[in-house]
Structure formats: structure tokens, C-alpha cells
Amino acid sequence: MKNKEVLLERMERYALTTFGKRVDDLNNNEKYVVLAKALMEEIVPQWLKSQEKFAGKKQAYYLSAEFLMGRALTNNLINMQRKKEVEELLAELGVDYNQIEDAEEDAALGNGGLGRLAACFLDSAATLDYPLHGYGIRYQYGIFKQKFIDGFQVEEGDNWLEYGEPWSIRKGLESVIVSFADGDVKAVPYDTPVIGYGQKTINTLRLWQAEAVKEFDFQAFNEQEYDLAVKAKNDAENISKVLYPNDSTDEGKLLRLKQQYFFVSASLQDLVRKHKAKYNTLENFHKLHAIQLNDTHPAVAIPEMMRILTKVEGLEWSKAWEIVVNTFAYTNHTLLAEALEQWSIKLYKKLLPEIYTIIEKIDGQLKKELLAKGVEAKELDKYAIIHNGNIKMAWLSIYGTKSTNGVAQLHTNLLINQELNHWYKIYPERFNNKTNGITQRRWLLQSNPELSNFITELLGSDAWITNLTELKKLEKFADDQSVLQRFMEIKKMKKEQLAAYIKRVEGIDIDTNSIFDIQIKRLHEYKRQLLKAFYILDLYYRLKENPDLDIIPRTFIFGAKAAPGYFRAKGIIKFINEIAKLVNNDKEISGKIKVVFVQNYRVSYAEKLFPAADVSEQISTAGKEASGTGNMKFMLNGAPTIGTYDGANVEIVEEAGEENNFIFGLRVEDIAALKDYNPKEEYKKIKGLQRVVDSLVDGTFDDGKTGMFKELHDALLIGASWHKPDHYYVIKDFESYREAQQRVNDAYKDRLGWARKCWINLANSGKFSSDRTIDQYAKEIWEIEKA
Numbered sequence: 189m190k191n192k193e194v195l196l197e198r199m200e201r202y203a204l205t206t207f208g209k210r211v212d213d214l215n216n217n218e219k220y221v222v223l224a225k226a227l228m229e230e231i232v233p234q235w236l237k238s239q240e241k242f243a244g245k246k247q248a249y250y251l252s253a254e255f256l257m258g259r260a261l262t263n264n265l266i267n268m269q270r271k272k273e274v275e276e277l278l279a280e281l282g283v284d285y286n287q288i289e290d291a292e293e294d295a296a297l298g299n300g301g302l303g304r305l306a307a308c309f310l311d312s313a314a315t316l317d318y319p320l321h322g323y324g325i326r327y328q329y330g331i332f333k334q335k336f337i338d339g340f341q342v343e344e345g346d347n348w349l350e351y352g353e354p355w356s357i358r359k360g361l362e363s364v365i366v367s368f369a370d371g372d373v374k375a376v377p378y379d380t381p382v383i384g385y386g387q388k389t390i391n392t393l394r395l396w397q398a399e400a401v402k403e404f405d406f407q408a409f410n411e412q413e414y415d416l417a418v419k420a421k422n423d424a425e426n427i428s429k430v431l432y433p434n435d436s437t438d439e440g441k442l443l444r445l446k447q448q449y450f451f452v453s454a455s456l457q458d459l460v461r462k463h464k465a466k467y468n469t470l471e472n473f474h475k476l477h478a479i480q481l482n483d484t485h486p487a488v489a490i491p492e493m494m495r496i497l498t499k500v501e502g503l504e505w506s507k508a509w510e511i512v513v514n515t516f517a518y519t520n521h522t523l524l525a526e527a528l529e530q531w532s533i534k535l536y537k538k539l540l541p542e543i544y545t546i547i548e549k550i551d552g553q554l555k556k557e558l559l560a561k562g563v564e565a566k567e568l569d570k571y572a573i574i575h576n577g578n579i580k581m582a583w584l585s586i587y588g589t590k591s592t593n594g595v596a597q598l599h600t601n602l603l604i605n606q607e608l609n610h611w612y613k614i615y616p617e618r619f620n621n622k623t624n625g626i627t628q629r630r631w632l633l634q635s636n637p638e639l640s641n642f643i644t645e646l647l648g649s650d651a652w653i654t655n656l657t658e659l660k661k662l663e664k665f666a667d668d669q670s671v672l673q674r675f676m677e678i679k680k681m682k683k684e685q686l687a688a689y690i691k692r693v694e695g696i697d698i699d700t701n702s703i704f705d706i707q708i709k710r711l712h713e714y715k716r717q718l719l720k721a722f723y724i725l726d727l728y729y730r731l732k733e734n735p736d737l738d739i740i741p742r743t744f745i746f747g748a749k750a751a752p753g754y755f756r757a758k759g760i761i762k763f764i765n766e767i768a769k770l771v772n773n774d775k776e777i778s779g780k781i782k783v784v785f786v787q788n789y790r791v792s793y794a795e796k797l798f799p800a801a802d803v804s805e806q807i808s809t810a811g812k813e814a815s816g817t818g819n820m821k822f823m824l825n826g827a828p829t830i831g832t833y834d835g836a837n838v839e840i841v842e843e844a845g846e847e848n849n850f851i852f853g854l855r856v857e858d859i860a861a862l863k864d865y866n867p868k869e870e871y872k873k874i875k876g877l878q879r880v881v882d883s884l885v886d887g888t889f890d891d892g893k894t895g896m897f898k899e900l901h902d903a904l905l906i907g908a909s910w911h912k913p914d915h916y917y918v919i920k921d922f923e924s925y926r927e928a929q930q931r932v933n934d935a936y937k938d939r940l941g942w943a944r945k946c947w948i949n950l951a952n953s954g955k956f957s958s959d960r961t962i963d964q965y966a967k968e969i970w971e972i973e974k975a
């Protein structure tokens with residue numbers, strides 16, 4: 189009771205001093221801010237204590253261009269174990285907690301899986317009492333907000349800071365200067381507490397905001413040069429203005445490079461400054477710091493650290509190199525060759541000439557080392573960091589770190605045996621696997637309290653919240669009808685909640701008795717949303733031809749953003765929306781199938797979608813999805829996977845059994861063995877396929893004269909200058925997918941049998957906790973200890 193009074197008193201105080209009103213008179217947004225500030229008052233003292241307990245110990249740092257944190261309020265309350273109390277307090281004030289929760293904007297400083305992984309890792313590390321802190325950019329605008337107008341994606345700026353952001357604290361006095369060839373910029377840190385479950389450890393996410401060193405030119409203003417007076421301010425602030433600025437021009441590319449160097453240099457300067465203040469030397473830097481590079485976006489950390497050590501601190505090159513290699517580790521996230529990051533020498537020379545010289549020196553050293561290891565001179569080009577006018581960030585990252593890891597076993601195997609095989613031969617000891625994971629605090633406890641409570645009730649303990657392998661003990665209920673019945677009731681409840689939300693925000697009615705078949709992930713050709721679209725259209729035509737076709741009603745749900753410059757991805761969105769229009773408006777089809785593409789898919793929407801899913805769509809081209817983490821969130825909420833043998837799907841099936849999932853399609857080795865594949869011939873042979881593929885160009889659908897549909901059709905049947913036709917094997921896998929969907933339909937008819945599959949997936953999802961992943965990073969790479 190006392191806690192509540194204190195909290196209320198604090199809220200009243202912030203209401204008065206921040207908004208000049210009483211709590212009762214605040215709108216929901218203001219109430220959210222005031223509540224968060226009142227909570228911060230109790231978080232901060234514990235945060236400081238947590239920092240003290242790690243002083244003098246080795247700590248780890250996660251450098252990432254993306255942190256897809258989502259909302260903080262509920263997550264913080266859950267980890268503080270205060271949610272119920274706050275809900276009650278608000279109820280006493282006549283306020284509905286859900287409305288306050290909904291007033292918070294997502295912190296959407298990321299694109300998708302890679303950024304969400306960073307967020308899950310921070311939660312897990314704090315919960316396990318490991319000192320792991322995040323470093324990134326405080327983008328003023330996160331990933332764009334998506335709307336559909338006439339079925340086309342339309343992007344709008346995500347001004348998430350507009351109404352204030354109560355969780356972060358500006359640490360102006362800890363600002364650092366980052367230097368570019370065209371001038372200096374000030375990096376100002378904003379710190380956000382990362383609260384572990386149980387609140388024993390509170391780590392820090394430090395995000396840098398770019399500001400001008402001198403923000404206002406008084407002289408210029410006085411001379412009535414008003415634009416000039418604020419030019420430096422605007423130029424500097426542009427650096428942290430938006431996540432992934434358009435890089436179709438050199439100017440855009442330059443801005444992206446500025447972003448990378450900006451946050452990397454600021455972070456390293458920050459660590460070096462603190463370390464020196466304490467130890468007065470950098471020779472032991474690697475003994476107290478482990479720095480993980482989340483993909484190659486922060487790879488410039490390697491030459492930047494060399495610059496600081498040799499040019500600023502005066503260490504010898506070889507000594508500095510030893511420190512660098514032993515400090516950094518690199519996570520590879522992709523097998524798409526075209527996604528391996530490169531920078532033109534020209535841009536580097538222009539913006540970071542000193543760093544470029546250091547990269548040249550690193551490249552020279554690498555070549556000497558390779559020759560000494562017996563690599564033939566003619567082979568050197570394969571490893572060259574600087575090659576053909578470009579700097580290869582992945583090569584720099586492998587050479588400049590002690591560890592390179594893939595993010596699922598299949599992915600790591602492919603790195604070792606194919607993509608990075610030449611590097612593996614030189615440094616086998618550096619390569620390792622760290623299968624991704626997700627935090628069960630957000631993806632089960634928070635987003636599915638109904639199922640969480642049931643699990644705790646059955647197990648007689650909530651130990652699973654911090655030890656997910658406890659779920660294995662649920663397996664003994666797999667044949668208990670009353671348990672499966674309760675599970676189905678909870679699933680139904682989550683479907684009803686989602687349906688109500690979809691009705692509210694999309695204006696669409698969906699039938700909660702239908703199968704909720706969900707594909708939610710970034711829009712990309714390799715993820716093959718198009719395969720599902722073709723399946724739906726084919727099913728539609730089959731239903732038209734045969735109204736008695738024996739199917740369980742299904743709602744096909746999509747959620748995805750397409751990169752603003754990715755024309756084909758946008759074409760796929762439009763195509764699916766056209767199919768939705770056709771299917772949903774056909775009275776003969778009503779009650780059988782429905783298609784919904786939800787707008788603005790993001791973390792807070794995801795929290796409503798995963799728990800309501802009956803089927804998890806993980807249908808990427810084999811060998812292309814490094815891991816996937818959405819697949820794990822579905823599994824944790826008891827949804828079987830229909831998927832290819834790709835990424836972490838392989839491990840999901842290994843844990844939960846192939847018989848409880850629906851695996852189809854070409855495997856990596858099948859694709860490698862394919863010869864003379866001709867999709868134009870192929871698609872005529874498969875019943876119904878030509879009709880749906882050609883619907884792109886035969887007038888069935890209208891793409892508003894954008895040429896999008898023709899371009900998609902060409903990509904499948906003709907190819908393009910940079911790829912062969914049907915590069916992602918949509919046509920080749922169609923029949924196998926359709927057959928797997930038939931198996932889903934048939935399996936669902938046996939309601940208890942279906943629930944059993946769901947249950948076994950849930951019970952075997954323990955491996956996919958990011959707690960397990962973080963424990964492996966901590967022990968096998970970072971060598972840090974719990975407090």
C-alpha cells in the first residue's frame with residue numbers, strides 16, 4: 189500500500205512540474221509520461237548501485253546500428269515485478285492501464301530481426317546479471333510508419349520523441365567530439381536503464397545524439413545571414429536524424445558512413461576515457477572490455493581503435509593490434525552475397541582519410557601474414573580488405589577480431605563450408621555458432637499473460653521466466669485432454685483479442701473460428717511472401733471452381749514493411765492487397781478464406797500477433813534466412829511452423845519433432861544440385877500455377893500503371909541483369925508448399941491432435957531463449973562473469 193502512495197505522490201509532482209496540471213486532468217499521453225518519470229525516480233538509484241557492483245570487472249558492450257526496443261513501460265513493470273500494483277493504482281484513479289500502455293510510442297530504432305535481437309540480448313544479459321551495455325544512435329526518426337493507400341505502401345516519418353521520452357537521461361557532460369574531414373560534431377549520450385527481471389541488475393543502453401559543436405553563429409545572424417547562422421547545427425543534427433537515410437546518391441551514402449563512424453568513435457572514446465581515468469594505461473583494455481560488433485555496420489571500430497591506440501595514445505602498432513583483436517568479436521547475419529557491406533574507397537578517403545590510411549596498413553599486414561601462412565600470392569585477392577575500389581567490411585571484421593559467429597547452426601555451417609571457407613581455413617579457431625534467441629519475458633510473459641499463468645499453474649512454479657528449459661516439464665501433459673482444452677481456450681482468447689484490435693485499427697472483421705495463418709517479417713523476396721500470395725490465389729480459384737472443396741476456414745495474415753527504395757518488395761505488398769480485395773469482396777468465398785495485410789507491423793503489433801497464431805509461416809528460400817527469430821516467438825506461443833529447412837527452423841524441428849511441424853521444399857543441397865532450371869517450363873507443368881503467376885500481367889489485377897506487376901512477373905520468368913529467373917525458387921517450391929498447406933488443413937481437423945502439436949512445440953522451445961544465447965556469448969566469447 190505504501191508503495192502505491194509514494195508512486196501516486198510522485199506522479200502528482202511530475203504532473204504539476206511537467207504539465208502544470210493535476211493527474212486527473214492529464215490526457216493518456218501525459219499520464220504515461222508522468223507514470224514513467226515517477227518510476228524512474230525509483231529505478232535510477234538502483235541503476236547507480238548496479239554500476240558500482242561491476243566496477244573493476246570485465247564488461248561487455250554491444251555495438252549496433254539498430255536497437256528495436258519497442259515499448260518500455262510494461263516490460264519495465266514486469267521486470268520490476270510491479271505491474272499488478274500499478275494496474276490497481278491506475279484503476280483506483282479510474283484509469284485503464286491498457287490505454288496508458290497504448291499511449292507509448294514504440295522505440296523503433298531498427299528494421300527487423302537484427303535490431304530486435306539486440307533488444308532481446310540486453311534484456312537477457314540484465315536478467316542473468318551479466319554486465320552488457322548497448323551503444324548505438326538516438327535516431328530522431330525511427331523506422332518509417334507504414335500506411336496503405338489504395339493498396340500501396342506509403343511511408344511517414346516516425347517522430348517518436350515528439351511527446352517526450354521519459355526513460356532516457358541526457359548526460360551532456362559526457363559528450364565527446366567526433367572528427368570528420370569536413371569538421372567536428374558533438375556526440376551527446378542519452379542513457380536508458382535496461383532492467384533485468386527481478387531488478388537485481390540494471391545495465392545501460394547509451395545512444396548518441398549528434399549536435400553541432402557550435403550551434404549558433406552569432407556573427408552570421410547579426411549580419412542577417414539567418415540560414416548560415418544555423419547551418420552547422422542542421423548539418424550536425426542530420427547525422428542522427430533518421431534510421432537508414434536513403435542512400436541512392438553519394439550524398440546519402442556519405443551520411444550513412446557518417447552515422448557509422450559517429451556512433452562507433454563516440455562509443456570507443458567513451459570507453460577509453462573512462463578506462464584511462466581508472467588505470468592510466470590502455471595496455472589492459474582488452475582484459476576489461478569485450479566489444480561485440482552486431483554485423484558489419486560498426487566494423488569501422490577496428491581501424492578507429494587502432495587510431496586511438498597508436499596515434500592518440502602512442503602505443504606501438506603491433507601491441508595495439510593485439511589489443512584490438514582481443515577486444516572485438518563479430519556476428520555475421522547474412523548469407524546474401526549482395527548484402528555483404530562494402531564502402532567505396534572514394535567515400536572513405538573523402539570523409540575519413542586517416543581511418544582509410546589505417547585500413548590500408550591493416551590490409552598490408554594481412555597480406556604479409558597470409559603469405560607467411562603459406563597462402564599463394566595469386567590467392568591474396570580473395571582476402572583483400574581493399575579490392576576493386578571498395579573496402580570489404582566483412583573481411584575487415586573477420587581479420588580484426590578474435591571471433592566470428594553465425595546465428596544458427598545451418599548458417600554457421602554454410603559460412604564455414606562456403607561463404608567464408610577461405611577465411612575459415614586460415615583462422616578455424618575464430619569461427620563459432622551462437623544460435624539466436626528471444627526473451628521469454630517480452631514474448632510470453634508480457635504478450636501472453638493468459639498462457640503464462642497457465643504454465644506457472646501447471647508447473648507449480650514460475651522458474652521458467654528465468655530458465656526456459658523448465659518448459660520441457662510441460663511435455664507430460666501432451667496427452668492430457670483437459671490441459672489441451674485449456675490451451676485451446678487461451679488460444680481462442682488471444683485470437684479474439686487480436687481480432688478486436690484488427691477491427692479497431694484496420695476496420696476489418698475476421699472470424700476467430702478460422703485458422704490464423706500468419707506471416708510477419710520484413711518484406712523481402714527471399715522471405716517469399718509471394719509464395720504465400722500465390723498459394724492463396726490458387727486456393728481462391730480452386731474454391732471458385734469447386735465450392736465444396738473441403739477446407740477449414742482460414743485467415744491469412746501478413747505484416748511487413750518494405751524498404752522505401754525496394755521496388756519489387758513494394759510490388760509484392762500491392763499484389764497481396766489486390767488479392768485481399770478480390771478475395772474479401774467475393775460473397776461466394778465469404779466465410780472460407782480471408783486475407784489481411786496489417787499496416788505498420790512493429791514490436792507492439794507483434795506482441796498481439798504472435799500469441800494469436802495457429803500457423804507460423806517461415807518459408808524462406810533454403811540457405812537465405814540466417815536464423816530468424818520470429819519463428820521462435822511463434823513456437824513459444826504454441827504455433828506449429830510451416831517452413832523450409834532453413835535457419836533456426838532446422839533447430840526448431842530438431843527440438844519439437846518434424847511430425848509436429850510442416851516442413852517442405854528444396855533444401856540447401858537440393859538447390860546446389862539443381863541444373864538447367866527453367867521456371868518458364870516448370871510453371872506450366874504444375875496445375876494451377878501458371879494461372880496465378882500470369883495474373884500479374886493478364887489484367888486480373890491493377891497495379892495503377894506503376895509497372896510493378898510486370899516487373900515481378902519478369903523477375904520470375906525472365907530474370908534480370910543481376911539474377912537468373914526465379915532467383916528465390918518460388919515457382920520451384922510452389923507445389924511442395926501447397927501440399928504442406930494441405931497437411932496443415934488436414935491436421936487441423938483433429939482439434940486435439942492439433943493442440944498436441946502446439947503443446948509439444950511450446951514445451952520444447954526452451955533452447956530458443958536469448959538467456960541461453962547470452963550465456964554462451966558471455967562464456968565462450970566475452971569471458972565476463974555475473975555479478
Ligand SMILES: *Cc1c(COP(=O)(O)O)cnc(C)c1O
Pocket residue numbers: 299300301302304708709710789790791794815816817818819821
Ligand atoms: C522478431 C521480429 C522480427 C524478426 O522476424 P523474422 O521472422 O525473424 O524475420 C522483425 N520485426 C519485428 C517487429 C519483430 O518483433
